[in-house]
Amino acid sequence: MDSPPVTTFVSLSNSPENNFSSVNPISEFKLPTYGANNPRAWFAEIEALFMARGIRSQASKYAYVDGALPIETAAKVGDLIDHVPESEPYDKIKVAVIQRTSVSDEKRLQQLLTSCDLEDKRPSQLLRHMKQLAGSYKLDEALLKQM
Known part of the structure; x- marks a missing residue:
């Protein structure tokens, strides 16, 4: 690399x-x-x-x-x-x-809800990405895992 x-x-x-x-x-x-x-x-x-x-x-x-x-x-x-x-x-x-x-919190949440797909990521990588997009929004980890 x-x-x-x-x-x-x-x-x-x-x-x-x-x-x-x-x-x-x-x-x-x-x-x-x-x-x-x-x-x-x-x-x-x-x-x-x-x-x-x-x-x-x-x-x-x-x-x-x-x-x-x-x-x-x-x-x-x-x-x-x-x-x-x-x-x-x-x-x-x-x-x-x-x-x-920086991307606004609202924009990050919109990205979280509309554009998170597994692509070539492992589930743990996707979860980490979703948490990053969530930013200051405190979303339940169980909810993110269900998404």
Whole structure:
């Protein structure tokens, strides 16, 4: 199985024209490809990578996320890219990406009720998928198994 494509960032300079002078210089750091189907999971994954690399700066995290977002997603948070927030830029872009790109609870429930078929999934995989689509809706597991 081929490994997924990754975004690679090369060392950022601390030149005077660089607005992110507090960005940690890193020789090479790879972020996983943006997960449009589940932005929350993507952010959880990159936050684990940030923690493992000791990256705590909001500016550093923001710079990596900004560079890793696909054009379509970046366009949805263009206001935060064009005008970088002075305080908590990473937290703000994270919230905006999740809010503006996540499928609404109603849409997930609609998908759950209309488009869940076994396809080539094992029953346990289908159940896990159905629970993910259910999102914040608390559906009885027995009901999901009957579906």
